Amino acid sequence: MTVSRRDFLKSAGVTSLATAVTAAGAAETEAQTGPRVVGPGDLPVTLMVNGKRVELRIEPRVTLLDAIRNRADLTGNKRVCDRGTCGACTVIVDGRTVYACSTLAIEVQGKQIRTVEGLSTGNALHPVQQAFCDVDALMCGFCTPGFVVATVAVLEKHPNATREQISRGLDGNVCRCGTFVRIMEAAMKAKGVARG
Amino acid sequence: MAKYSWPEKPTLLGSAVTRLDGPDKVTGRARYTYDINRPGMIYGRMVRSPFAHARVVSIDLSPAEKAPGVRAVIAWKEPGAQVMYQGDPVAAVAADTEERARDAARLIRVRYEPLPHLASVEQALAADAPAVFPGGNTQTGATDETGDLEAGFAKAAHIVEATYSTHVITHVCLETHGCVCEWDGDKLTAWVSTQGVYPCRIGFADGLKIPQANVRVITQYMGGGFGSKFAPDVQGLICAKLAQQAKAPVKLMLDRKEEHLDTGNRPSAAAHIRAGVTSDGMLTAFDGQSWGTGGAGALSGFPLPYIYNFPIRKRTHKNVFINAGPQRAMRAPGHPQGCFLTEILMDELADRVKMDPVAFRMRNLPPAAPNAMWAEYFTRGAKAFGWDKRHATGDPAPGPIKTGMGVSAHRWGGAGRGSQAHVDIMSDGSVVVKCGTQDIGTGTRTIVAMVAAETLGLPMSAVKPEIGDTMYPFSGGSGGSTTAASVTPAIRVTTVNALDQLFAKVAPTLGAKPEDLVAQGGRIHLKDNASKGVAWKDACRLIGTEPISVDGKWEDGLSGAGTSGVQFAEASVDIETGIVKVTRILAIQDCGLIVDKLTAESQAYGGVIAAINFALFEDRIIDRVTGQMVNPNMEWYLLAGMSDVPTIDIMLNNMPERGVIGIGEPPTVSTASAIANAVRNATGATIRSLPLHPHKVLAAIEQQKAGGTN
Numbered sequence: 064m065t066v067s068r069r070d071f072l073k074s075a076g077v078t079s080l081a082t083a084v085t086a087a088g089a090a091e092t093e094a095q096t097g098p099r100v101v102g103p104g105d106l107p108v109t110l111m112v113n114g115k116r117v118e119l120r121i122e123p124r125v126t127l128l129d130a131i132r133n134r135a136d137l138t139g140n141k142r143v144c145d146r147g148t149c150g151a152c153t154v155i156v157d158g159r160t161v162y163a164c165s166t167l168a169i170e171v172q173g174k175q176i177r178t179v180e181g182l183s184t185g186n187a188l189h190p191v192q193q194a195f196c197d198v199d200a201l202m203c204g205f206c207t208p209g210f211v212v213a214t215v216a217v218l219e220k221h222p223n224a225t226r227e228q229i230s231r232g233l234d235g236n237v238c239r240c241g242t243f244v245r246i247m248e249a250a251m252k253a254k255g256v257a258r259g
Numbered sequence: 260m261a262k263y264s265w266p267e268k269p270t271l272l273g274s275a276v277t278r279l280d281g282p283d284k285v286t287g288r289a290r291y292t293y294d295i296n297r298p299g300m301i302y303g304r305m306v307r308s309p310f311a312h313a314r315v316v317s318i319d320l321s322p323a324e325k326a327p328g329v330r331a332v333i334a335w336k337e338p339g340a341q342v343m344y345q346g347d348p349v350a351a352v353a354a355d356t357e358e359r360a361r362d363a364a365r366l367i368r369v370r371y372e373p374l375p376h377l378a379s380v381e382q383a384l385a386a387d388a389p390a391v392f393p394g395g396n397t398q399t400g401a402t403d404e405t406g407d408l409e410a411g412f413a414k415a416a417h418i419v420e421a422t423y424s425t426h427v428i429t430h431v432c433l434e435t436h437g438c439v440c441e442w443d444g445d446k447l448t449a450w451v452s453t454q455g456v457y458p459c460r461i462g463f464a465d466g467l468k469i470p471q472a473n474v475r476v477i478t479q480y481m482g483g484g485f486g487s488k489f490a491p492d493v494q495g496l497i498c499a500k501l502a503q504q505a506k507a508p509v510k511l512m513l514d515r516k517e518e519h520l521d522t523g524n525r526p527s528a529a530a531h532i533r534a535g536v537t538s539d540g541m542l543t544a545f546d547g548q549s550w551g552t553g554g555a556g557a558l559s560g561f562p563l564p565y566i567y568n569f570p571i572r573k574r575t576h577k578n579v580f581i582n583a584g585p586q587r588a589m590r591a592p593g594h595p596q597g598c599f600l601t602e603i604l605m606d607e608l609a610d611r612v613k614m615d616p617v618a619f620r621m622r623n624l625p626p627a628a629p630n631a632m633w634a635e636y637f638t639r640g641a642k643a644f645g646w647d648k649r650h651a652t653g654d655p656a657p658g659p660i661k662t663g664m665g666v667s668a669h670r671w672g673g674a675g676r677g678s679q680a681h682v683d684i685m686s687d688g689s690v691v692v693k694c695g696t697q698d699i700g701t702g703t704r705t706i707v708a709m710v711a712a713e714t715l716g717l718p719m720s721a722v723k724p725e726i727g728d729t730m731y732p733f734s735g736g737s738g739g740s741t742t743a744a745s746v747t748p749a750i751r752v753t754t755v756n757a758l759d760q761l762f763a764k765v766a767p768t769l770g771a772k773p774e775d776l777v778a779q780g781g782r783i784h785l786k787d788n789a790s791k792g793v794a795w796k797d798a799c800r801l802i803g804t805e806p807i808s809v810d811g812k813w814e815d816g817l818s819g820a821g822t823s824g825v826q827f828a829e830a831s832v833d834i835e836t837g838i839v840k841v842t843r844i845l846a847i848q849d850c851g852l853i854v855d856k857l858t859a860e861s862q863a864y865g866g867v868i869a870a871i872n873f874a875l876f877e878d879r880i881i882d883r884v885t886g887q888m889v890n891p892n893m894e895w896y897l898l899a900g901m902s903d904v905p906t907i908d909i910m911l912n913n914m915p916e917r918g919v920i921g922i923g924e925p926p927t928v929s930t931a932s933a934i935a936n937a938v939r940n941a942t943g944a945t946i947r948s949l950p951l952h953p954h955k956v957l958a959a960i961e962q963q964k965a966g967g968t969n
């Protein structure tokens with residue numbers, strides 16, 4: 064049985080990751096007291112997803128993606144490569160795009176998490192979502208939620224993004240059906256009208 | 260066949276209609292198999308062979324049975340059985356969370372006795388190769404021969420003799436293979452990520468030895484198949500058995516590594532070819548000994564020579580078996596391989612007779628190829644692409660960046676066959692169209708609604724398409740680019756017949772004969788007097804409590820077969836690093852009557868991009884010593900990203916008179932060959948093997964400097 068990189072991180076628990084992801088202040092505290100050891104076994108974890116509190120009891124090794132997909136039934140974002148390469152799990156955490164498959168749920172407590180489900184309001188699509196539909200920037204649609212979230216993020220950062228900026232912003236996402244040409248078209252169409 | 264035809268002046272067909280399920284897909288509301296969460300559902304996980312070839316000595320399930328949260332454990336292989344490739348299924352477990360299922364799978368103790376393995380074609384063909392496969396490590400097919408080969412070569416002024424090859428790639432469906440199985444007594448409901456709900460029903464029934472009548476398969480959305488998802492496979496049967504044992508719904512989706520190892524691949528292809536040409540550029544003879552591997556026990560055939568007319572030819576093919584996951588159909592099976600092997604050769608032959616590659620190809624097109632539009636496409640494409648600016652082989656420009664152009668042609672079938680459909684028109688005017696096909700991303704759901712709406716003279720929103728379920732009438736698997744050509748005639752026939760029934764009810768109220776009526780713009784009115792008619796809803800009030808309910812099926816005359824296409828590529832090559840950058844692609848393609856222009860174009864874009872991956876990036880790499888795949892992931896199994904995608908122009912040739920023909924596969928055939936020829940044109944060095952990875956490009960350039968690859 065081989066151990067994947069992420070399995071290793073998971074079995075190592077939070078000890079190695081916590082220092083890497085917590086803010087500088089917290090890291091200093093840890094330097095004095097050592098990282099707090101949590102688990103094994105379920106822990107209460109509270110996530111702020113699309114403006115709503117999600118209360119879970121999960122093991123500390125559960126990723127953000129598995130927490131929202133398997134425990135909160137938010138199945139829009141997908142697991143595809145499961146190791147931070149393909150972008151199908153892209154969510155926005157405190158304004159930055161994050162691969163949810165490679166982020167532990169316990170690390171993002173207290174942060175604002177936005178998933179693909181949080182972009183539309185009722186039946187009104189986000190301008191990026193509308194543009195994807197209008198120009199057929201999707202086929203099977205499995206990568207689409209990740210691409211939509213990544214496009215929203217790049218256009219929030221660069222409201223008048225150039226093709227190069229969009230390209231760089233979306234280079235962390237992979238589509239197997241080959242919708243790239245039309246995703247670029249959708250992003251160019253949505254820019255300027257995209258809102259946060 | 261006078262009764263059924265496509266409208267001469269369609270309102271919807273051929274226009275750009277956005278796909279109906281776009282909003283569900285962009286919001287995350289679309290529920291793929293992977294997203295099905297059933298009450299009380301638990302998670303399955305498989306244990307697979309880490310060895311390329313071994314005998315299973317023993318399987319101890321007991322440590323897993325005692326693990327936290329475990330609800331079911333099964334052995335798939337018996338002690339004494341052999342595993343024939345890394346990833347061959349051995350056992351499985353189901354537990355209440357995915358994490359616990361993974362833990363428990365690790366606890367299953369399997370003892371193996373490793374056996375000698377064949378990790379590559381070279382190892383399988385070696386004189387001292389161990390006998391691994393019953394019946395031999397190779398299997399040679401019949402020789403295909405026409406004419407007197409030596410007489411053909413005697414007429415040749417030039418002969419090119421070389422070896423060409425392509426590599427193995429995997430499908431990399433973004434949604435991995437898998438399913439959710441739920442039993443209700445002896446009845447199984449399976450949500451499957453599949454290209455064929457009906458073939459899967461048969462697969463479950465056969466594999467579990469239960470009646471087909473007890474199986475329902477549902478696929479509302481699926482995340483890519485490309486030819487690899489027609490059956491429940493071992494994981495489907497295991498999932499059903501785990502669900503039975505645990506008395507709970509089980510979700511079993513493969514992980515990325517399993518997906519690379521055990522869900523199919525495009526076989527490799529290679530050939531040693533001798534080909535002759537006269538001094539005025541006429542092909543004379545072709546002699547090819549080909550081989551390829553489809554993995555453990557699977558075949559590797561492909562067409563050769565491809566398209567061009569070698570009047571005298573001989574070809575033998577040898578299937579080579581290795582200890583790797585078996586192949587499955589992959590987007591235009593065999594054609595990208597045969598196309599590459601032939602098209603590189605064609606450019607070499609053109610250079611020998613100092614002819615332009617386009618002119619050379621046009622001179623050697625087959626004499627009788629029904630529906631083939633190659634000659635016209637070569638001419639149109641060359642003009643649109645700026646082919647006249649192409650330099651001879653080897654970019655004379657100074658500096659390390661060389662650019663070049665290449666061309667390639669292809670063909671495909673795409674014929675329709677026996678789909679069935681059902682339509683209900685109800686007294687409130689609503690319309691439901693049912694067909695047991697599935698949408699694999701091509702837009703099938705949308706074209707079902709388009710054809711019904713077109714026939715009934717209604718807007719798309721007035722028609723509800725129901726697909727992806729064995730509760731609906733039979734339709735075959737989505738393979739061979741046959742879906743559009745199978746489904747749309749069935750919908751047309753069924754809705755025409757339903758409309759006839761409605762006309763019969765409406766005609767007396769208008770004082771007309773049913774055959775004088777037409778449905779248009781949401782009304783039913785006289786053909787020659789649009790003012791004399793009724794609104795759709797008012798017409799449907801005449802239906803009463805018993806809906807108009809009609810079954811129908813595919814009939815000949817509404818679909819066609821045989822597509823052709825030509826593609827042009829422009830690429831730049833950095834001769835210091837060997838990195839190839841594709842800058843432009845032009846794809847010309849026919850597909851009969853275009854149903855939805857938007858989704859048809861998307862398929863052509865997709866085919867081209869898939870082939871850029873085939874040409875430049877993806878490669879299944881197996882370690883020659885251990886027989887292990889070294890890149891069963893997505894960071895070392897490379898696929899194009901946004902920055903790798905060139906300018907792509909698609910020219911679809913609408914030919915309504917030919918009926919509907921599928922387009923999913925043909926556009927992916929030519930691209931890699933056109934790119935390889937562009938690289939040859941840029942560098943002056945011939946690379947006869949895919950992928951065009953930098954080390955191969957550099958090696959070919961070095962070889963060219965040292966005395967020539969040509």
